[in-house]
Every structure is written in structure tokens, then in C-alpha cells.
Amino acid sequence: MRPDVSVIVPAFDSAQTLGACLAAVRAQREPVAEVIVVDDCSTDGTREIARAFGATVVEQPENRGPAAARNAGIRASRGDVLFFLDADCAPEPDALAVALRILRDEPDVACVHGIYSLRPLFDDGPVEAYRLLHGHYWRLKHAGRVRTTLFAVCAIRRSVFDEVGGFDERLRASEDVEVGDRMPARLGIVLSPAMVCRHDDDSRLLALLRKQFRRSQLLLPVARHERGPAGIRANSLATVGLAGLTALALPLAAFWAWAPLLAFLGFVVADPGLLRFVVRHRGPAFAVYFFAVHLLVVWSVLAGALVGALRPSPLLEPA
Template structure:
């Protein structure tokens, strides 16, 4: 019989960890073990996990999700490792569905799931933006994929051993880097048979800051994967939307840099506004999805936040490309 270990990395996750673990314990296919890796939390997360009967691995200092996942793999013994983020509560059949896919399709090395279109804990409109966007774009790519999101993903242990551990130098985009190395070690499948409710960020500034952190390393990671011959991860956003947002940011920056010209030709300064107004129509399917779940009024607010996220995304990508082209010189004397 195939054994399965659920590995949950956590850091200051007291708010959601109980919901996460209780959902794992309520699975129709009970995992053989639950390993919670506490990444030096300050809020008693480790005590919550221990009180729920989990095996707890305590890291002495905060090292990031890659190190926590690696520690969880080392402390577990299942034939299959089901990685689960501490802010996700699985649907009761999620573990069984993952094992069924891996049993029925031996050439699948990794199977991953999707988020439900409702948050685990409702914290307001910014969180609804995050939840609906993630639910939509993941479902858009169901089937064989290249990229992996390890928030709710099961992988065979022999595949893990072949590919190696997560890159502990990365605190963001570690899944992008790992997905590049996973190519050639079995199919990767994305299925809506594995589902979970996610508690996501609910304040705009931290959400935009996270988008920046994840955008900056994307260009070098993507180029590194291409050099290895690996495929590119499935995009979370439409290419047309990225292009329109990039043009809006570029023309706005150009207009601000040439204010006298803008005063002579005011129409020039209207270009960014026109592009921003056109932006929502670059992905009409997403707007329909949001409207269906939350109504037309919320869809308008969603589009505004979505544009702001795209503006940060394209500036982060540009910054990452510039860092690649002009690496900082190391200084220091003998």
C-alpha cells in the first residue's frame, strides 16, 4: 500500500494552522503522517501543531519555505509527499484524489490542485481579488502543465530524490525554479479533483510588495530554465494584459519625464489613462468569472486592483532584467 506524508511548512501561522491540520485529519484517505515544520514562528504555531498530534520539526532560525519543505521531506517517510501550505484547508477527498492520480497514471511524477473560489477566512475585497484570480487562472490550465505551485501538491518520493531539494537561497519563486528542474522526471498534472480553501493576503500594500518580490527574479529564473531545455510555467496573467500594463507604465513615466511636452500636447498625457481603461478587456473571461461570483460592482473594483498588480509586475520584471544585464559589482579590498 502506498504511504503518504503531508508536509506543512509554517511561519507565524497560528491563525490558520488549526483549520489546515483539522482538514487534513478529516480526509477520507487519512495520511500516514502529518509533519509540520515550524520555521522559527513567534506565535505558538509549533504548540498548536503538537497539540493536534502532528510530528513537529522546529527550525532554530527562520530560513524560508524552501528550507522548511526540505526539512519536512527529511523528517517524513511516505512514498508520496503531499506539500500543503499552512493557510490552506483541503477538501475532504484531496489526498485520496492525489493518490488515485498517481496510482492510475504511473508516468505522473507530481500532481497539484486548485484553490476554491471562496477564501478560508473572509478578510475583505483585496483577499477576494487574490482568491478569485488564483482560482480562475489555475482552472484555465487544467491538465498537463510545466509549472508547479506547491501550496497543495503531491509528488512521488523517488522523483523528489532524483530532482533534489528546494533551493534554500530562494524565499520567493522557489516553485518556479523547482518546476524547471522537475522537467523530464515524469508528467506534472494540474487537476480540480484536488481542492482547498486558501487564506490569502488582504491588505493592498503587502500584496503589491509580494508581487514585486516575486516579479524581480522571474526573468533570470525563466532564462535559466530555458537554457536547461525546460518548458516555461503556465502564466497567471494574459500576455495582452501584461503588454497593455507595460505600455501604460512606460507612457506614464515618459509623460512625467516630459511635462513641458505634455503641456503642449495634453493628449499625450491621456494615453496611460486610455490604456488603463482598456486593460480589463484583455481578459474578458476573468471579468465574467469574477462577476459571476461577486457581481458587477465588485468586478470593477477587481479590475482596478488587477491593474495595480500588473503595474508592479511589469516594473519588477524590468528591474529583474536590468539586474541581469547590469549585475552589481562586488567591492572590497584585500
């Protein structure tokens, strides 16, 4: 028997992308029982677009972030399988079918999540191209059995939340990773490269750097609370270390001009698979741009992680 599937889409000021997201839900080859859009106090036409597509709209009384929105969607839903989508993601027509097939064929698997397409939902320029290349690469690199949950495009058995509880509403980032950390090892998690969605990613560099700085402040607190081996990481330790070394080498340019350049070249080759991937898909010229932007992004992550390590963590506050 096919399980009933509830689609849950948390949304905040998502009028630009929500229509494409819901149109992609409508185009799924597997039927869904209901579509729930949880509006997190939007100020644009998000609610009207959701209703135009026939979705059930759950309105949050105040803006509380994706964790609270997803919990509200869980409470409002009835499906045996919950298909979570971010409002800026449009799954390919077979995405849900891929997830349901894995859940059917591998009974120990409780959660299946997917990867971003290299093709954007809307083409907004080179910064977005950088984001999609990197996001596709690191997800593809970790494809298979994992211990990290990512909910941008994710199908999960309702019974998981009955057992481990909902999302931690104290968190406005990394809330999906934190849920996976509470899942016992007997509940399998699969990152499937066949479960693909197009994503409308960041397209403005300064906004991207600010977001990375803000979100990375929870990296160390979440990592300290992980049980067992480390989960999925978007960047290798070598990449992060050489980014830090490049920053430290900048003042040395006054004495030895080659120091920052050599450090940057080390940063570029720290993950040779990523270098080959970018050159293969976009060519050498774009690779230069890619790694320049990537260095700024990793610097933002390092700065945010340092600030987060010095601040009290919401994970240490009473629930």
C-alpha cells in the same frame, strides 16, 4: 496497495491559520501516515498548535524560508507520497484522494497539484476576494497536464526528490517552480481542478503590492533557467503589455485626457475570459474594483521584474 502519505507543512508565524489547515488534514478521506510541521523560527504559537493536533514538529535553527523548511520536512518524513500544504491552506476532504487516484491511474504522473477555492479560509474583505478570484481563474485555465509545479497543495512521489534533489535553499520565492523545471519530461505533472483547498490570502493592498514586487524579482531569472516551453503564467503577455502601456499613457493625460482610460480599457479586455469570469461570479461593480486592483498588482510585478533583471540572480550563485 495504498502508498504511505506524509503531510509536510512549512510554517512561520502561522498561528492564525495552522489549526484550520491541520483540521482539514485530519478530515481527509484518505489516511495519512504522519503529519510534519516544519517551524521556521516562529514567534507566535505555531509550535503549540501543531503539537495539539498531534503533528511532529521539526524546528529550524534559524529562519531560512520555505525551501529549507520543505527540505527539512522531506528528510524527516518516511512516506512514499509527500503531501505538501502551505500553513494557510485547508484542503477539501477529498483533495488527497483525488491526487492519489491520479497517481495510481496514471503511472507516468509524478506530481499532482490543485487550485484555490473561491471560498476563503477566512473572509477578510475585498482584496482577498480579488486574490482568490484571480488565483482560481488562472489555475483553472491551465488545468490538465502542465510542466510547472506549485506546492501550496501538492502531492508528489518521494522518488522525484531522490532523482532531482530538493528545493534550492538560495530561493525564498519561486522555489517550487524551480523544482519542476528540474523534473525530466517523463515525470508527468498534473494541475487538477478537482484538488481544491481554501486559502487565507492577502487582504491588505499595500502588503500585497510589496509582496508582489519582492517575489517578482525572481521572475526573469527563473524564466531564463527554464528548459523547454514556458510554464504556467498567472497573467497573459497581452495583460502585462497593456498594463505597461497604461503606465506609459498616464503622462499623456496632460495632452489627451482619454489616453490612460483607453489604455486601461485595453488592459481590462486583454483577457476576455478573466473579465467574464469576474462579472459572472461577483458582478459588474466588483469587476471595476477587481481590475483597478489588478492593474496595481501587475504594475508591482513589472517593477519587481525590472529590478530583478538588473540585480545578480541567486540562481547564478554557487550552490
